[in-house]
Amino acid sequence: MPHVVKRILIYAALIIWTVIALFPIFWTFSTTFKVAKDVQMGNIIPWVDFTPNWLGLRAIGLSPDTIFTESTPRVEFIKRFWNSIQASVGASVLALILGSMAAYGLSRFSYHWKIWKNRDISFFFLSQLILPPVVLAMPFLVLYKELALLDSMIGLILIYTLSVLPIVIWIMKDQFDTIPQELEQAALVDGCSIWGAFFLIILPIALPGMVAAFILSVILCWNEYFFAALLTSSYAKTLPVMVASQTGSQGISWWSMAALSSAAILPLIIIGIFLERYIVKGLTTGSVK
Amino acid sequence: MTSVSTAASGQEAVAPHVTPERRQRGILLIRGATLLLGLVSLVQLLSVLGYIPFGFTNWQPVLIAYVLWSAALCWGLVLRDGEAGWRAIFVLPAVLFTVALVIFPTFFGLYIAFSDWNLQSAGGRQFNGLDNFYQLVADPYFWNALGNMVFYVATVLVQYAIAFGLAMLLNADIKAQKFFRVAFLLPFMLSPVAVSWMIGKSMLEYRFGPVTHLLRTLGWSQPTLLTSPWLAKSTIALMDAWVWIPFMMIMILAGLQALPKDVQEAAKVDGATGWQGFWQITFPLMLPVSVTTVVLRIIFQLKLADIVINTTAGGPGGATDTISSYIFRVYKDRSNVGYGTMIAEVYLIIIIFFVALLLKFTSRFMQRAV
Numbered sequence: 244m245p246h247v248v249k250r251i252l253i254y255a256a257l258i259i260w261t262v263i264a265l266f267p268i269f270w271t272f273s274t275t276f277k278v279a280k281d282v283q284m285g286n287i288i289p290w291v292d293f294t295p296n297w298l299g300l301r302a303i304g305l306s307p308d309t310i311f312t313e314s315t316p317r318v319e320f321i322k323r324f325w326n327s328i329q330a331s332v333g334a335s336v337l338a339l340i341l342g343s344m345a346a347y348g349l350s351r352f353s354y355h356w357k358i359w360k361n362r363d364i365s366f367f368f369l370s371q372l373i374l375p376p377v378v379l380a381m382p383f384l385v386l387y388k389e390l391a392l393l394d395s396m397i398g399l400i401l402i403y404t405l406s407v408l409p410i411v412i413w414i415m416k417d418q419f420d421t422i423p424q425e426l427e428q429a430a431l432v433d434g435c436s437i438w439g440a441f442f443l444i445i446l447p448i449a450l451p452g453m454v455a456a457f458i459l460s461v462i463l464c465w466n467e468y469f470f471a472a473l474l475t476s477s478y479a480k481t482l483p484v485m486v487a488s489q490t491g492s493q494g495i496s497w498w499s500m501a502a503l504s505s506a507a508i509l510p511l512i513i514i515g516i517f518l519e520r521y522i523v524k525g526l527t528t529g530s531v532k
Numbered sequence: 533m534t535s536v537s538t539a540a541s542g543q544e545a546v547a548p549h550v551t552p553e554r555r556q557r558g559i560l561l562i563r564g565a566t567l568l569l570g571l572v573s574l575v576q577l578l579s580v581l582g583y584i585p586f587g588f589t590n591w592q593p594v595l596i597a598y599v600l601w602s603a604a605l606c607w608g609l610v611l612r613d614g615e616a617g618w619r620a621i622f623v624l625p626a627v628l629f630t631v632a633l634v635i636f637p638t639f640f641g642l643y644i645a646f647s648d649w650n651l652q653s654a655g656g657r658q659f660n661g662l663d664n665f666y667q668l669v670a671d672p673y674f675w676n677a678l679g680n681m682v683f684y685v686a687t688v689l690v691q692y693a694i695a696f697g698l699a700m701l702l703n704a705d706i707k708a709q710k711f712f713r714v715a716f717l718l719p720f721m722l723s724p725v726a727v728s729w730m731i732g733k734s735m736l737e738y739r740f741g742p743v744t745h746l747l748r749t750l751g752w753s754q755p756t757l758l759t760s761p762w763l764a765k766s767t768i769a770l771m772d773a774w775v776w777i778p779f780m781m782i783m784i785l786a787g788l789q790a791l792p793k794d795v796q797e798a799a800k801v802d803g804a805t806g807w808q809g810f811w812q813i814t815f816p817l818m819l820p821v822s823v824t825t826v827v828l829r830i831i832f833q834l835k836l837a838d839i840v841i842n843t844t845a846g847g848p849g850g851a852t853d854t855i856s857s858y859i860f861r862v863y864k865d866r867s868n869v870g871y872g873t874m875i876a877e878v879y880l881i882i883i884i885f886f887v888a889l890l891l892k893f894t895s896r897f898m899q900r901a902v
Contacts, residue, residue, distance in 0.1 A: 253704050260698060261715045263774070268718065270742065271730045285740045341626040348622025356620075364623060371634055373887050375835045377856040378876045381869040382637035384651070385644060389591040405633045408626065437618055466723040468838045469856070473863070483725040487842050497734065504726040511721040519714050522721070526779065527786040 268508065274501035275299030282497045302499030303506070316499075320485070324506065327482040329396055330471075331464035334403030335457050341404070342411030343453065347441055349412075350419035351427070365416070371409045376469050379405075384473055394476045402470050407460040414459070414528045418452030419445065455525035458518055462511060482507050550614040558611030565604030572597040602628045638880070645874040652867040664874035674875060677846075677853040678882075680765065684836055684854065687769045688829050692822070694773070695780035702781070703788040713785075720778035724838035731771050732758070732843030758844055761851035768852045771839055776832070780825050787821030788814075823897040827890060834883055855879045 274282065276295035286292035297306035304310065304317025345368065348354070349361055356364075383402060384393075392398035426448070427440040435443065446453070468483040475484065486503045515522065573594050579587020588594075606624055609617035648658040668674055702713055719727075735741045736757050747755040757767045795813060815822075837856035840846060846853040846861055853861075859872045 253701060253706060256697075257701055257706065257712050260701075261712060264715050264719050264778075267727070267730045267735060267774075268722075270735055271726070274734065283740050285742055285745045287742060341629055344621075345623045345626035348619065352619045352622070354620070354623065364627070368626070368630065371630065373831055373834075373883060374634065374638075375856060375876075375879065375883065377835075377837065377859050378641065378880045379634065379637050380859070381644060381863065381873045381876065382641040384863075385649075385869060386591075386637060386640065388651070390595050391590045391592050401633060405630070408630065412626070437615075441622075462721055466721075466725075468723070468725045468842075469860070472841075473860075483723050486723070486729065487725045500729055501734070504729050507726045508722045511723070512718060515718050515721045516714055519710075519717060522717065523713075523782055523786070526782050 268512065271501050271504050271508070274497055275505050277498060277501075279497070296498075299498035299502035299505075302496060303502050305502075320503070320506070323480060323482045323485040326396070326479055327465055330399045330403055330467075330479075330481055331461045333396070333400040334407065334464045335460035337400065337404045338407045338411045338460055339453060339457055342408055342456065343415050343446070343449070346412045346415035347419050347445065350416050351424065365412075368409050368412045371405075376406065380470065380473050383470070387474060393474060394478050394480075396479050398474060399471065399479050399481070402474070403464045403467060406467070406470075407463055410463070410525075411456045411460060414456040414525055415449065415452055417528045418449045422448050451521070451524065452528075454518075455521040455528070458514060458521050459525040462514065462522070465511065550612070555612050558608040558613075558617075561604050561611065562608035565601045565608070569594075569597045569601040598632060641873050641877055644869055645877050647870045648868065649870040650866070650868045657870075660870070664871045665878075667871060668874055668878060673850050673853065673858060674855075676850050677855045677858040680851075680853055681834065681836075681855055683765060684769060684772070685830055685833050687773065688826060688833055691773045691777050691829070692780055692826050695777045695825075696784055696818075696822070698777065698781045699784035699788055702785050716781060717778045719774050720776065720782075722775070724775065725842050727771060727775055728839050728842035731774070732767075732839070736767065759848055761848055764844055764848060764852050768840055768843065771843065772833075772836060775839070776829065780829055783825040783828075784818070784821060787818050787825075791817055819897055823894050827894055827898065830890065831887060834886075 270287075273287070273289055276289065276297070276299060277286065277293055278296050278298055281293035284292075289295050297308070300306035301309050302316060303320045304312075304314030305320075309317070349365055353361055354364060359367075379402070387393040387398050390398075392401075422445060426444055427435075427437070430440040430444050431437070466483065467481075468487065471479075471481045471484045472487065475481065482503075486500075486507055489500055489503065575584070575586075576588055576591060576594055578584045602625070605628075606621040609620050609624070611617070613620070644657075645664060646659060646661060648660045648663070649656070698716060702709060702716070706712070722730075731743075735743045738744055738756070738759075744755045744757065756763060758764045791814070795817070835856060836854045837860065840852050840854050840857040841860055844852045846857050850858070855875065859875050862872045862875070863869065
């Protein structure tokens with residue numbers, strides 16, 4: 244096969260898949276600015292097929308003419324958006340603290356608790372990845388009711404921490420394993436305690452791994468729907484639950500759904516564009532040596 | 533109590549002298565905290581069972597007592613064991629957290645599974661023995677959902693093939709590699725709920741969605757993508773693939789980039805065509821990465837729920853159900869946690885067996901045994 248033809252085929256395939264990957268995102272953003280007629284006509288290209296309209300953003304009170312006025316939908320939307328931020332950032336921070344400590348311990352010391360050794364403890368944490376959320380869902384429903392944690396931010400943060408903890412431990416342990424032990428030994432000789440060495444010497448070096456673990460956790464928690472749908476109702480409801488609760492009815496107002504969906508995906512797209520390096524680092528941990 | 537003894541690996545323990553008094557204080561602290569936790573739990577248990585007239589309004593004090601007990605345990609170990617204690621408390625918080633929030637609820641689930649428990653009614657929990665289990669064995673929707681899971685897991689292999697192809701494209705000598713990589717990765721990061729609406733409810737809309745529009749233009753007069761059973765199942769699988777292919781692609785791409793270039797160069801000199809070179813050199817070298825990727829992906833696939841719940845809610849007639857979405861529906865319809873939990877626990881056992889078998893047969897090919 245001639246070289247030129249081969250290159251053309253490669254670029255053709257790349258462009259086709261780019262369209263497949265990006266068109267739904269483009270469709271969602273553009274539908275935010277369509278009126279009913281444009282949606283029904285299936286118009287696609289703005290300014291050519293249809294004239295952009297502020298309808299979608301007006302529906303959540305964020306269009307230029309409504310942004311400075313009182314707006315109930317906007318208050319609701321911002322509340323859900325803020326809940327999502329709290330839950331995902333809170334859980335990621337907690338998971339990062341617990342996970343980094345555990346990963347460091349497993350990477351550096353050999354434990355021997357009864358019949359449990361390092362390997363078993365690592366397996367104990369990683370095996371949580373297998374557990375489907377649905378197994379915990381109903382026990383949590385009942386337990387949270389008894390613990391008065393239903394529909395509370397703390398409850399949501401706890402369960403999100405739980406779901407990302409194995410991944411954080413996995414990433415951080417891999418990160419610590421690559422840092423030579425001589426570094427702490429020198430610090431210990433200088434009279435540093437093991438916790439001092441951990442905080443002052445190792446953590447700063449492990450920062451890229453921590454950023455990767457943190458970003459991956461935030462993404463996973465931000466998108467989480469199953470637990471949020473079961474365990475929250477009015478107070479701690481997150482953005483995905485708000486988006487989902489609008490879809491059921493027949494007469495969906497397309498522009499407002501598009502606006503909500505856009506809001507749910509926009510932060511992640513920004514993260515994806517600017518922090519792609521860290522996401523790739525987090526995803527490929529341990530799989531490639 | 534937990535007897536913790538840690539030995540230093542590679543580095544000499546700077547074991548400070550632990551005085552007997554300090555040791556004693558540590559032991560006392562742990563015992564005291566255990567006593568407090570036991571006492572608070574006992575009071576609440578007795579009050580719930582109606583043996584004593586006083587008690588707390590809910591179980592929250594027990595949770596707080598558990599948190600205090602955990603803190604006291606960590607501190608007590610430091611007092612009692614000195615250096616070894618300082619080491620133990622690196623891992624202990626995560627262990628205590630996981631035990632409280634995973635192990636305990638999973639076993640508590642068994643308590644729920646053998647009962648008829650409607651959360652909305654005042655009756656509370658009614659023990660009903662194996663009734664839920666018999667119901668499950670006779671439940672066609674459960675077996676149907678399990679069959680669907682086999683289908684969804686099988687589609688992982690198709691996703692893998694596409695992901696491998698895309699990774700090869702990205703690994704080729706191309707311009708704007710970074711742009712394509714980010715573009716290809718984006719679907720993975722989007723919320724499944726938003727994806728369900730973006731693609732499932734809007735682009736596949738029967739009357740005027742762009743995809744159905746395109747299919748009609750191509751000559752398919754009735755593109756009933758989400759209303760006929762097998763088509764709906766395949767459509768869900770396609771949406772799921774759209775989200776998850778980037779994940780596999782990134783893993784495979786990292787593997788390809790780590791391959792030694794000279795091996796492939798040598799193959800070219802030997803006169804191997806691209807196709808031969810791939811099957812005889814690249815693919816075997818990539819086997820460990822491939823197996824790891826596919827196994828991880830299968831494990832994630834067993835949790836598939838969000839897209840199904842939000843796009844078809846399991847319909848038409850359960851054709852697209854996964855176990856998770858079915859349990860979600862059972863709970864939403866009847867508010868009964870007993871039967872749903874029974875399905876979940878049985879599913880967990882099936883998964884554990886399945887994953888154990890999977891790992892047994894694949895672990896020798898994998899990059900790093902879990």
